[in-house]
Amino acid sequence: MTALLEVEDLKVAYGKIQAVKGISFSVDAGEVVTLIGTNGAGKTTTLRTLSGLLKPVGGQIKFNGKSLKKVPAHKIVSLGLAHSPEGRHIFPRMTIEDNLRLGAFLRSDKQGIEQDIRRAYDLFPILGERRKQAAGTLSGGEQQMLAMGRALMSRPQLLMLDEPSMGLSPIMMQKIMATIAELKSQGTTILLVEQNAQAALSLADHGHVMEVGNIVLSGTGRDLLHDESVRKAYLGED
Amino acid sequence: MNELPQQLVNGLLLGSMYGLVAIGYTMVYGIVQLINFAHGEIFMVGAFGAITVHLYVLPDGTSMWVALPLMLIGAMIASVLVAIGAERFAYRPLRGAPRLAPLITAIGLSLALQQAVWAFYPEAKSKLAFPQIEGGPFSIGGATIQTGDIFLIVAAPISMAFLAYFVMRTRTGRGMQATAQDPDTAKLMGVNTDRIIVIAFALGAVFAAVGGVASGLKYGQIDFKMGFILGLKAFTAAVLGGIGNIYGAMIGGVVLGVVETLATAYIADIPGLDQFGSQSWAEVWAFILLILVLLFRPQGLLGERVADRA
Numbered sequence: 001m002t003a004l005l006e007v008e009d010l011k012v013a014y015g016k017i018q019a020v021k022g023i024s025f026s027v028d029a030g031e032v033v034t035l036i037g038t039n040g041a042g043k044t045t046t047l048r049t050l051s052g053l054l055k056p057v058g059g060q061i062k063f064n065g066k067s068l069k070k071v072p073a074h075k076i077v078s079l080g081l082a083h084s085p086e087g088r089h090i091f092p093r094m095t096i097e098d099n100l101r102l103g104a105f106l107r108s109d110k111q112g113i114e115q116d117i118r119r120a121y122d123l124f125p126i127l128g129e130r131r132k133q134a135a136g137t138l139s140g141g142e143q144q145m146l147a148m149g150r151a152l153m154s155r156p157q158l159l160m161l162d163e164p165s166m167g168l169s170p171i172m173m174q175k176i177m178a179t180i181a182e183l184k185s186q187g188t189t190i191l192l193v194e195q196n197a198q199a200a201l202s203l204a205d206h207g208h209v210m211e212v213g214n215i216v217l218s219g220t221g222r223d224l225l226h227d228e229s230v231r232k233a234y235l236g237e238d
Numbered sequence: 239m240n241e242l243p244q245q246l247v248n249g250l251l252l253g254s255m256y257g258l259v260a261i262g263y264t265m266v267y268g269i270v271q272l273i274n275f276a277h278g279e280i281f282m283v284g285a286f287g288a289i290t291v292h293l294y295v296l297p298d299g300t301s302m303w304v305a306l307p308l309m310l311i312g313a314m315i316a317s318v319l320v321a322i323g324a325e326r327f328a329y330r331p332l333r334g335a336p337r338l339a340p341l342i343t344a345i346g347l348s349l350a351l352q353q354a355v356w357a358f359y360p361e362a363k364s365k366l367a368f369p370q371i372e373g374g375p376f377s378i379g380g381a382t383i384q385t386g387d388i389f390l391i392v393a394a395p396i397s398m399a400f401l402a403y404f405v406m407r408t409r410t411g412r413g414m415q416a417t418a419q420d421p422d423t424a425k426l427m428g429v430n431t432d433r434i435i436v437i438a439f440a441l442g443a444v445f446a447a448v449g450g451v452a453s454g455l456k457y458g459q460i461d462f463k464m465g466f467i468l469g470l471k472a473f474t475a476a477v478l479g480g481i482g483n484i485y486g487a488m489i490g491g492v493v494l495g496v497v498e499t500l501a502t503a504y505i506a507d508i509p510g511l512d513q514f515g516s517q518s519w520a521e522v523w524a525f526i527l528l529i530l531v532l533l534f535r536p537q538g539l540l541g542e543r544v545a546d547r548a
Contacts (some may be wrong), residue, residue, distance in 0.1 A: 053422055073425040082426075089423040091416050102416050105409065106428040154428070 004029045011058035012049045019045040021213035032184050034192040034200040037210035043193040044086050047162050051083040052076045078106050082156035086163045088147040092136030099135050103153025120149035141172030160191045197234035201225040245503045247381040253495020254394035258449035259472035260487035262442025268418040268482035269438045275344040278469015279351035280317045280443050284450030285460040287316025302371045313447035321443035355462040365461045368454035386455035474528045480538025498524045
């Protein structure tokens, strides 16, 4: 069986500065895989490359066996790859409902879209209560919910979440992580980028630790959670 | 002062014409943050497209009621082709360049289009008479309306309603809003932002073409530099309404038209200001209004709030 997503020796550069220096990992269907590491490790760059916003300078990306290297960004989502970007990036002056509809931009099954909007409201009731409100008026945590709901609207085979807990209160962070766990239990395949290594590794089937553009350590979520070097570097233990 | 209704009507009509052209400035700015200074020439080219249909396509003596829709189509085709060409060959190669580069390109393109029409369009070195709608003026509630302005009265609201429907209710319109607010994220949603940019230019050109025909009917003549001052005024209207906001463009246009008309009509009645009353001061009032807005409400009347850009 081949993996849903296969990344091989991926290299990405901003001009002369190499941000990702040849990383390889894969994501199987139904799995949660996490990339953890400090700021500037190349995690966000990796996700932005997977969704076509950045072009790799080397390596391979295969999704369902098909190379993504030459696919423009706006065609990636139709292949089944949805990306909830770092910093949420909801459309602030559009309503919550229009934001969700944009997540289904390329779909034409009206009934299915309405059904999925209702499902997003079931998952995040606060969004349903405020459906006609401009998305920019939501709190950070609510915006994160909207960004995740919007990404799900394309019915992705792989959901990429970039720093979903960034800047959130501890309570809101727990809520978001609980939602990710719920999505996992429903069988959603997730590639999760997080600075909150503890939370991410507890959820993940597999994890990869990134440092300055390289994957320095890989393992199951549980193994990494108990790895001494990981605990020292990322979980704040001496 | 019983001519006030007349002046208000004049101002509204003039303002709707500004508004139609202002839409193009504001839409392109909203999506690519470019002030397309060649947009006044898109308006001018529209008027020439219309007159071309009249002079070279339709048989002589065709009734204006038949000719006008065809002329409008000719105007739109001419404007849209030039706008799309400008986007493709002048602006797209400069995407990602410092913002000064496309701005200077726009000014250059504006001059190039004027000169091209001057040099190559038959007899365009002097003013060309624009065909007029048959029939005399009529009056409503104390105001006289010229026959040529009927076009504007019908076309401006239809254009506005179409635009609002398109932007708010269609999928492409939503893609356009998304691209304006966050282009990278719009791509993640599957929006082909390159296509959206072309559509924005084309749509702006369609309304400029409507404005070009309206101007020909209103003034009875067109020339290669008709887009210059009108372009500046329409740009003023766009800034006045809040650049990037399509409703603002129309409202800004109307406010500008009314203020300019009323100032020209009444300022000479104020003791000591009688020498400022002539038509040649109209531009001055328009740009004074712009300066006041920039000083006291730089985001424009309906401007986008800066806070939600966060």
